[in-house]
Structure formats: C-alpha cells, structure tokens
Amino acid sequence: MKLALITDIHANREAFEACLEQAHLHGAERIALLGDFVGYGADPGWVVEQVRDLVSQGAIAVKGNHDEAVVNGPSPQLVEEARRVIAWTREQLSEAQLDFLGALPYTREEGTCLFVHANAFAPDEWEYVTGRTEAVRSMHATHCRHTFVGHVHQPTLYHMSSTGKIADFTPVPGVAVPVPAHRQWLAIPGSCGQPRDGNPAACWAMFDTLHHTLAFHRVPYDHEATAAKIIAAGLPRGLGERLFAGT
Amino acid sequence: MNDPLPPSAASAAPSSPWPGSHGLVLPPLEVGQVIDGFRLVERLHQGGMAYLWRVTHSEYPNLPLLMKVPRIKGGEDPATIVGFEVEMMLLPMVKGQHVPRFIAKGDFTTRPYIVMEHIPGESLRPRLDAAPLPFDEVARIGWRVATALHDLHRQHVIHLDIKPSNILFRPANDGSALGPAVLVDFGLSRHDHLPDLLDEEFNLPMGTGPYMSPEQVQFVRNEPRSDLFALGVMLYHLTTGERPFGAPTSVRGLRERLYKEPIPPRVHRPDCPPWLQEIILRCLEVDATKRHPSAAHLAQDLLNPHTIKLTARAEKSAQAGALQTFKRWFKAMGTEPAERSSAGEQLKRAPIILAAVDVQGATPALLDLVRETVQRILSTEPGARLACVSVMKTARIGMDELTDKQGNSLHVKQLVGLKHWARPISQALELEDNRLTFHVLEAPDTAGAIVEFAQKTQVDHIIMGARGNSALRRYLGSVSSQVVAQADCTVTVVRVPSEQAGAVE
Numbered sequence: 001m002k003l004a005l006i007t008d009i010h011a012n013r014e015a016f017e018a019c020l021e022q023a024h025l026h027g028a029e030r031i032a033l034l035g036d037f038v039g040y041g042a043d044p045g046w047v048v049e050q051v052r053d054l055v056s057q058g059a060i061a062v063k064g065n066h067d068e069a070v071v072n073g074p075s076p077q078l079v080e081e082a083r084r085v086i087a088w089t090r091e092q093l094s095e096a097q098l099d100f101l102g103a104l105p106y107t108r109e110e111g112t113c114l115f116v117h118a119n120a121f122a123p124d125e126w127e128y129v130t131g132r133t134e135a136v137r138s139m140h141a142t143h144c145r146h147t148f149v150g151h152v153h154q155p156t157l158y159h160m161s162s163t164g165k166i167a168d169f170t171p172v173p174g175v176a177v178p179v180p181a182h183r184q185w186l187a188i189p190g191s192c193g194q195p196r197d198g199n200p201a202a203c204w205a206m207f208d209t210l211h212h213t214l215a216f217h218r219v220p221y222d223h224e225a226t227a228a229k230i231i232a233a234g235l236p237r238g239l240g241e242r243l244f245a246g247t
Numbered sequence: 248m249n250d251p252l253p254p255s256a257a258s259a260a261p262s263s264p265w266p267g268s269h270g271l272v273l274p275p276l277e278v279g280q281v282i283d284g285f286r287l288v289e290r291l292h293q294g295g296m297a298y299l300w301r302v303t304h305s306e307y308p309n310l311p312l313l314m315k316v317p318r319i320k321g322g323e324d325p326a327t328i329v330g331f332e333v334e335m336m337l338l339p340m341v342k343g344q345h346v347p348r349f350i351a352k353g354d355f356t357t358r359p360y361i362v363m364e365h366i367p368g369e370s371l372r373p374r375l376d377a378a379p380l381p382f383d384e385v386a387r388i389g390w391r392v393a394t395a396l397h398d399l400h401r402q403h404v405i406h407l408d409i410k411p412s413n414i415l416f417r418p419a420n421d422g423s424a425l426g427p428a429v430l431v432d433f434g435l436s437r438h439d440h441l442p443d444l445l446d447e448e449f450n451l452p453m454g455t456g457p458y459m460s461p462e463q464v465q466f467v468r469n470e471p472r473s474d475l476f477a478l479g480v481m482l483y484h485l486t487t488g489e490r491p492f493g494a495p496t497s498v499r500g501l502r503e504r505l506y507k508e509p510i511p512p513r514v515h516r517p518d519c520p521p522w523l524q525e526i527i528l529r530c531l532e533v534d535a536t537k538r539h540p541s542a543a544h545l546a547q548d549l550l551n552p553h554t555i556k557l558t559a560r561a562e563k564s565a566q567a568g569a570l571q572t573f574k575r576w577f578k579a580m581g582t583e584p585a586e587r588s589s590a591g592e593q594l595k596r597a598p599i600i601l602a603a604v605d606v607q608g609a610t611p612a613l614l615d616l617v618r619e620t621v622q623r624i625l626s627t628e629p630g631a632r633l634a635c636v637s638v639m640k641t642a643r644i645g646m647d648e649l650t651d652k653q654g655n656s657l658h659v660k661q662l663v664g665l666k667h668w669a670r671p672i673s674q675a676l677e678l679e680d681n682r683l684t685f686h687v688l689e690a691p692d693t694a695g696a697i698v699e700f701a702q703k704t705q706v707d708h709i710i711m712g713a714r715g716n717s718a719l720r721r722y723l724g725s726v727s728s729q730v731v732a733q734a735d736c737t738v739t740v741v742r743v744p745s746e747q748a749g750a751v752e
Contacts, residue, residue, distance in 0.1 A: 175441070182356045
C-alpha cells in the first residue's frame, strides 16, 4: 500500500493542497498526518476541517505541539509573538475543531510503523530529533522498524543496523530509497507548510508498505499567495516572508 | 575475489551483526536445489565472502544466470554482511552494458541471495600474471574500464573496489574477446541518492589494499575519482608487472601512499611511452583534483594517446627524494580530506564538449559564431574539456588524394586550420592544454563520424554549425540535422541569421 506522509502543515492551505494533489497523482492509497496542523499560517480552520475529513475517511493523524498549545492555551515560556499567533488561531477554530485537535493521540502504531510528532521516547514532551543521538534514543524506544516524525522541518532519514550503528542521510527528492525492515529507520519527511531547508517547495513523502521503499518529494506551490494571506491577517510579517526563502 | 578489507580490519569487527543477531543458520546449498524458482546447476566459486552458483529459471531460458549467496557461518566480518546488503540495494538501481543485469533477490533476513546475468569468461585477474603487457593492450583495457566507470558514475554510483578480479568483458560484436567492460561486486559501492550503509559501520578504511585511493584511506566515500586512482594502480601493474604501492595489510602501510610517490613506470620499463606514464601518474595523484576530472576525460586520453599534452610526469625517471617525501609526509599528517560533493556533482562540473568545425567549408561568419558559442558554454563549465573535431570526407570506394597540389598532407593542413580556429578560445579561457584536444577524422560520412566519435569518447554536448546556404543544403544534405537525429547527447546547432550570412558571402 502506498502511504503518503504529510507533516507540519501549519495552517498553510496552498501547500497542503499541493501535497495532497501530488500524493493523489502518485497513487497514494492512504494518508498519515504527523501533527502541527495549525500555527504560523492564516488558514487554520480550513486545514483542520480538511484533516477531520481525511481522518473520517481513514487517514492517520497525531497531535503536534502547536495543536496542543492551541487547545490548552500557550505555555508561559513561549515568546510573545508565538503566544499572539496561538491566541489568533484559537479564535479561528470552532469548538468542534478544538475538540478534534484535543482528542488526537500522541502516537499511532500500525504494521511496522510508528507515527509520532516529535519522538518515540517522550511523545508529549516535544524534544526534537536534531541529530543521531536523539534518533538513536527514539529508535531504542520503539520496536517499530519505521518511525515517521515531524516537528523538525528539514527532511532527513536516519538508519540503524542491528548492531546499533546509526547514520543519517539527506534525501534526494523523487528517489525511492529501499528501507528494509531488518534495519530500523526514522524518517522526517520535512515540513509541508513551513519548509526550512532553504527550498520553499512543500515537503511530503511516500512510503510503500509492501516493498518497503520511501520516496521524499518536493512540490512547489503559490507561496506568495500564502504569505500575502498571513500578512493580511495581521500575523507577524516574518512568518509570511520566510516562506519565500524556505528558511 | 580478494578480501576487501586489510586483514587487521576483521579483528575490529563488532560481533554477530547479522540481523536479529541470533545468527541465521541456513542449510548448505546443493546441486539441483530450487530456490524461488532458480535451480542450482553448478557451484562456480567459493570466495571468502560468497558462493557463486550457475542457476537456471524457466522464465529466462536464454539468459545465463548467476546466483550470489553470502557465506554465513557466524562471527564473520561485518563487511561481508553489510557489503551484501549494499549490493542487494545497488545492483537493481544500475543499468546498461557495463554492469550485470539484475534479475532477483531473496529476503535479506531469511534467504539472502542475488541473481544476476552471468557474464561468461575470465576476469582481468589472470592478465596481471601476464604483465608487463604490450602498451596498446594496456591502453585498450584502460579505455574499456574507464568507459564503464564513466557510465557507472553517470548513474550516481562510485564503485570503490575497482580491481582486476572485479572486471569482466562482454564478447565484442566482431567476435574478438575484448568487448565492453563489465564491473561486478558492488559490496563497497556508494550511490549518491541512497543512504550509505557502510558509513559509520567500520572504523578502518574500506577497499582492497593495493588499489585503495588516498582519500579512501581517509574514510572519504563520495569521491568518484577514487575509481580513477584504482584504475591507475591497475594500469601501472599491467604496464610494469609491479604494484605501485605494494600490498599493504596495515593502516600504516596504507597511509604511505599519502606521501610516498610510486616509482615512475619508466624505471621498471624504460620503453614505457611518455603518454602512458603521464596517464598512469596522473591517475595516481594523491590529490583527487589533480587526477582527470572524470573517467570520460581519462577514457579520451587512453583512446587518443597522441593528443595528450605531456607534463613533467611523463619524463619522470625517479621517485621524489627523501626531503621531498618528508615534506609530503608532513603535509599528509595535517591534511583533512576536503569536503566533497558526489559523483553526480563532480560529473556535472567536468563535461566533455565537442566542437565539430568544418574549417574548410564553413563561412567565416559561421566559424566565428560557432567559436563564440563554444566559448560561452565553456566559460560556464570550468572543468569542461573541449575536443575540436574536423572531418575529412573520404570516398567510399577508391583511393583518396591525401596531399594537395603542392604535396602537403591534407590531414595536417586541416589540423593546422582547426588549431588556428580554436586559438582565441584557449587564449580567452586560459585552457590548460590538457583540457583541449584536436582530432581530424577521415570518413566518407561526416555526420556518422561525428556521432561515432562522440559516442566513443562519451561526449556530453556537441556544438556545430548549420550550413547557411539552402542550395548547398539541398544538394549535400544537412550534416547537423543528421547529427541531431543520431547523437545520444545534447546537440547545439549554431546558425548565422540569413541577412548576416548573405552580407558575408
């Protein structure tokens, strides 16, 4: 089965639509969404509605830290700007939408796969997998052979041998990488709505659950329109401007 | 097949790395046994790492097949296991006549095997025992291997274990023994677009001692020119009968090649032609950036040895002295391998451009415009190589006049004209001489000769002029359109706007 992985949409409708369309063209039979549906972007209501719809049709979805913050109210440690975005986002969502976000699980396991927003060792504490050390910690915390995480916005693939040797790899878009289950893999598809690796195109990935191959993809979208909406909504300008450079 | 690691490497191996680490115990294979539809016919080889079986399958009645099965006894060298995994991952990704065709693979954890096309005949290994070989044979072998390497590099794969036992040859079309080279054993290879399973796996250099490049000794696994170094070692051995760096078995011994120069081939074999010594010593440069920029550049030199611009390497008659070696040692002590990109990136920077120039027939305006276009394209590609080609049309039947009325060689005359045409380019771009070559081809079919030359020398881009005069085109046909139709690379056709062409004529 072809499973499309989309994460860190961050209320970016245009990027989400572009990823869904390309996933459909590539023959995706199911979708897994790895959290952070809201925050930063100007279309939280539309995005959450779309996610609810997809979940009702069988899509997998887990909760991200931005989703939790919108439901619970921002934590006091957050910077002023982020608190403001969260407060604004909360106003855009209906009770039902907030309930939906609040009820999302932190993790989901299916077949050889674990889906989680931040990591497998403490899914609700939001520690980032930014290097091999955290990747090993996460892989040791699960028996699943394939872990899919978001949270970090740069596409990366970590792999660990049965003897615990870990390495990482920056994927080349469009290449199907064999990810056999005798190794453990931790894949970060990269952010759909806020890519941060210097390429403004939206990230997503496709996992073939039968052949165990994983392809990372990039899809360009009208980021100028998205940025204009962010600015028009009165959200911090920088959140829109960074979409141009993908940083 | 030699052990791909120096013997000392095995002792540092982690224990029992086979998946699951309970150890995979498989019953021994027997003649007549059938695995996933493949019938085992005959065991061909029992190396240190794998069994090779001749197999048959009803779906492939006419294709000789080979099954490679890793030797698993427990406590083995992890290079065997991860190497087999790497080969299972890479072989399905590579295509073409220079690799064995991939047929099938077994599940890695329960029944690991790879089935591929069986390339009959012996590897290059026995030719080492016959060395020193005639120089033209060394060049023929070298050209075939370099051509195969370029094809592999173009597919984003660096072999990293090039040695005679990993090189086979397909039969040639004309029935002679030496057809295209086929590279086998991808256990240490690296694909630009796939994770490197061998990265971080071992703390000792990976490769085969005598052939390992200096950067492999320093753990660099993404330098395509490592394969050129290994080919240089082979060419040295085939030319002289000696190994340039011996067969070291310790890391310290391997590191010697970072500072100790090989004895120039001419010391072993005084009649070694300067062009061959130039090629071999360039392949063996410690600094990869001083080697040929790509295997295609090397192949072109081996195919056209007399176009090579010789440097001090060609005449060298002794190794560097003790002081020089000490300086090199001191430098090697402190060097960190440079950050490198990948096979794909390296190839993009070193294309071969062919300028097909009709020095006698084209109008001055067209010659100028072709030159301008070539110069513009070259200036964006600092690692590019320019081959200037002119075709002397010969009659299909009968004898040709090879001299003009004054008795001068027409061939030489054309070559002089070609060099004169290219002079402004080499001056403007300061082309080092080894980036510029000249070729006068003699053939009845101009377009065919250009296409064939481009294919043989793995040209990336052909630039040529179009005949401006429509009457001429009508009578003689268009050479450029034939080249566009037949070449398997990019072709730029340069045309002078009609008013301008008229003004000149």
